[in-house]
Amino acid sequence: MAENKIAISVNNVSKDFVLPHEKVDSVKSIFVNPFYKRGHSEAQHALKDISFDIHEGEFFGIVGRNGSGKSTLLKIIAGIYQPTKGNLSVRGRLVPFIELGVGFNPELTGRENVYLNGSLMGFSTKEVNAKYDAIVDFAELKRFMDQKLKNYSSGMQVRLAFSVATILADSDVLLIDEVLAVGDADFQRKCFDYFRKLKKNKKTVVFVSHDMNAVREYCDRAVLIEGSELILEGKADKIATAYTKMFIEQAEDAKDTKQDGRWGDERAVFESVKLSSKKLTNADKTLSITTTAVVNEDIENPILGFSIKNAGGMQLMGTNNKIKKQNLPNMKKGDHISVTWKVPNVFTDGKHYVDIAIVYRDGSTIADWWEESVAFNTLQEENTPYVVTPPIELEIHSKRGRAQ
Amino acid sequence: MIRRLLQRYRYSVILLKQLVITDFKLRYKGSFLGYVWSLLRPLALFAILYVVFVYFLKIGADIPHYAVYLLFGVVLWNYFTEVTSNGLSAIVGKGDLMRKLSFPRYVIVVAGSFSALINLGINLVVIAFFMVINGVPFTWELLWVIPLIIELFIFSLAIAFLLSALYVKFRDINYIWEVVLQGGFYATPILYPISLVINMSEVAAKLMLLNPLAQIIQDIRFVAVTPATITTASVFKDGSLLPLVPYLIVIVSATVAVIYFRKKAPNFAEDI
Numbered sequence: 001m002a003e004n005k006i007a008i009s010v011n012n013v014s015k016d017f018v019l020p021h022e023k024v025d026s027v028k029s030i031f032v033n034p035f036y037k038r039g040h041s042e043a044q045h046a047l048k049d050i051s052f053d054i055h056e057g058e059f060f061g062i063v064g065r066n067g068s069g070k071s072t073l074l075k076i077i078a079g080i081y082q083p084t085k086g087n088l089s090v091r092g093r094l095v096p097f098i099e100l101g102v103g104f105n106p107e108l109t110g111r112e113n114v115y116l117n118g119s120l121m122g123f124s125t126k127e128v129n130a131k132y133d134a135i136v137d138f139a140e141l142k143r144f145m146d147q148k149l150k151n152y153s154s155g156m157q158v159r160l161a162f163s164v165a166t167i168l169a170d171s172d173v174l175l176i177d178e179v180l181a182v183g184d185a186d187f188q189r190k191c192f193d194y195f196r197k198l199k200k201n202k203k204t205v206v207f208v209s210h211d212m213n214a215v216r217e218y219c220d221r222a223v224l225i226e227g228s229e230l231i232l233e234g235k236a237d238k239i240a241t242a243y244t245k246m247f248i249e250q251a252e253d254a255k256d257t258k259q260d261g262r263w264g265d266e267r268a269v270f271e272s273v274k275l276s277s278k279k280l281t282n283a284d285k286t287l288s289i290t291t292t293a294v295v296n297e298d299i300e301n302p303i304l305g306f307s308i309k310n311a312g313g314m315q316l317m318g319t320n321n322k323i324k325k326q327n328l329p330n331m332k333k334g335d336h337i338s339v340t341w342k343v344p345n346v347f348t349d350g351k352h353y354v355d356i357a358i359v360y361r362d363g364s365t366i367a368d369w370w371e372e373s374v375a376f377n378t379l380q381e382e383n384t385p386y387v388v389t390p391p392i393e394l395e396i397h398s399k400r401g402r403a404q
Numbered sequence: 405m406i407r408r409l410l411q412r413y414r415y416s417v418i419l420l421k422q423l424v425i426t427d428f429k430l431r432y433k434g435s436f437l438g439y440v441w442s443l444l445r446p447l448a449l450f451a452i453l454y455v456v457f458v459y460f461l462k463i464g465a466d467i468p469h470y471a472v473y474l475l476f477g478v479v480l481w482n483y484f485t486e487v488t489s490n491g492l493s494a495i496v497g498k499g500d501l502m503r504k505l506s507f508p509r510y511v512i513v514v515a516g517s518f519s520a521l522i523n524l525g526i527n528l529v530v531i532a533f534f535m536v537i538n539g540v541p542f543t544w545e546l547l548w549v550i551p552l553i554i555e556l557f558i559f560s561l562a563i564a565f566l567l568s569a570l571y572v573k574f575r576d577i578n579y580i581w582e583v584v585l586q587g588g589f590y591a592t593p594i595l596y597p598i599s600l601v602i603n604m605s606e607v608a609a610k611l612m613l614l615n616p617l618a619q620i621i622q623d624i625r626f627v628a629v630t631p632a633t634i635t636t637a638s639v640f641k642d643g644s645l646l647p648l649v650p651y652l653i654v655i656v657s658a659t660v661a662v663i664y665f666r667k668k669a670p671n672f673a674e675d676i
Contacts (some may be wrong), residue, residue: 118422119418119423137419
């Protein structure tokens with residue numbers, strides 16, 4: 001393969017942040033307390049002895065939890081931080097895409113900001129001139145380019161920033177932080193289209209994320225950073241699976257229920273919610289959710305329901321007994337009621353939360369609404385990057401064609 | 405290696421150019437007269453100084469073209485103030501940028517000094533206009549102004565570099581610097597002729613003239629306004645090495661500034 005040239009080489013990189021116990025940030029403290037022993041500080045190891053190579057034309061993922069050190073690593077690759085130990089070498093021009101629209105000034109016009117932002121990325125006026133029309137077209141902001149940026153809507157600003165970065169950054173190496181993938185659905189689609197284009201054009205891309213679906217879809221290879229150390233390097237799929245597994249194994253049950261997301265007039269309240277399993281695999285065909293509620297004051301035919309959302313907060317499914325056309329009885333004070341839902345296991349890998357609720361018959365008042373009452377994790381053998389992974393059967397019929 | 409150096413240099417030039425342009429554009433953004441202010445401001449200031457010092461206080465009546473003499477002092481001092489104050493907050497003020505992009509850090513400080521240089525240029529044009537009105541003779545000697553301005557540029561930039569890097573760690577520097585500038589303004593012969601000080605204490609005058617700013621201001625007055633100006637070189641005896649002290653100060657501060665800034669610059673992103 002021609003893509004075996006190394007684009008970025010990270011060699012034994014360590015990074016310590018010095019956290020002084022008493023920060024000396026005023027001249028006064030030197031005078032006031034000249035004998036105070038300075039250097040009384042603590043080093044925090046953000047990265048320990050990290051080494052890996054990224055080849056030219058590779059879409060490379062850096063995966064890890066919050067605080068694992070992955071963003072520090074990206075900043076070191078971008079040259080914003082200096083490694084405490086070790087070194088790294090980058091071949092070709094590198095455009096850090098840590099954030100969009102860095103250096104945008106609200107007092108300047110859209111046009112002026114394009115040139116300013118371009119220069120921050122190292123593009124001369126001439127280079128920006130050549131691509132200016134393409135940038136404006138892509139952003140769909142032709143009429144607004146001579147207006148000040150402060151008069152732009154935030155959506156327009158993001159569009160402008162994104163097109164400057166996209167059209168200009170025709171560089172050898174791109175660094176993309178996950179912050180890029182925020183914004184409205186339309187903008188996200190544009191981001192992902194752009195990723196696909198990068199991949200097609202064989203750009204070297206370093207992509208930091210904890211969205212395993214995106215990692216599986218775009219990355220060729222990845223590294224998993226945990227506790228400041230590189231613990232695994234390999235094919236993106238392998239890394240994504242390892243990451244998800246790590247999450248499930250370390251997920252503590254105590255943290256799975258949330259009490260502050262709960263409200264209602266407490267005419268009836270949930271006593272317990274139980275799942276058939278908190279770790280779903282392909283062996284589990286269904287997930288049973290059993291909720292038990294106690295009635296504090298008489299309530300007529302209440303409605304009891306649930307919904308399930310994924311880690312991204314997207315509501316995937318849910319129902320209630322009214323939709324199922326099965327009325328609950330009139331209930332008196334002290335009654336208990338238990339309801340079991342049998343949900344087909346169509347979940348994609350990752351953490352899911354169950355929201356449950358009891359409301360009055362007419363839906364007007366909430367008796368008890370409990371968000372994220374319980375959580376479970378899924379780790380399927382057959383996983384997809386989509387929000388659900390229902391069992392889909394595949395039939396292949398092939399017929400040999402006549403030779404031409 | 406050379407290609408990489410060129411690449412690095414190219415980035416700095418592009419960035420420097422754009423930052424200076426942006427700064428100039430932003431300066432008078434939203435004001436009705438816009439760029440005209442860069443001419444009007446010094447003109448108005450000069451008019452006030454002229455009235456106060458030449459008609460009311462009548463200091464320096466013995467110096468020919470005292471108005472122009474005064475203007476040079478004020479303009480050169482203002483340049484120093486602008487560069488060092490811009491420089492002081494240059495790094496910390498752009499902290500957000502530092503944490504998100506890797507670019508040659510020194511460019512930001514240099515850009516601030518170029519913006520001030522543009523202002524100085526405009527002011528010097530206004531002074532030239534006053535020189536014509538005042539009937540100050542133009543001579544070839546005037547060309548000495550160029551190396552002197554270069555000396556001023558280097559000295560101001562050196563101090564700006566030092567302050568910008570120090571301010572990252574010590575946030576009191578801006579208050580201290582304000583006081584230093586106030587004191588410096590009166591310790592430098594700007595508003596009054598140095599002959600006033602000589603009459604009181606010759607030692608004090610000699611000490612004052614060792615300050616590079618005093619040396620530069622007096623030398624520029626000497627070559628541009630009148631050879632009657634007392635300069636650093638003229639207060640000391642022939643053969644004395646003391647007149648070299650201001651240049652030494654410039655060289656030492658430039659060296660210290662470059663070393664200190666280069667040492668600190670890689671860590672700006674995390675220290676801010």
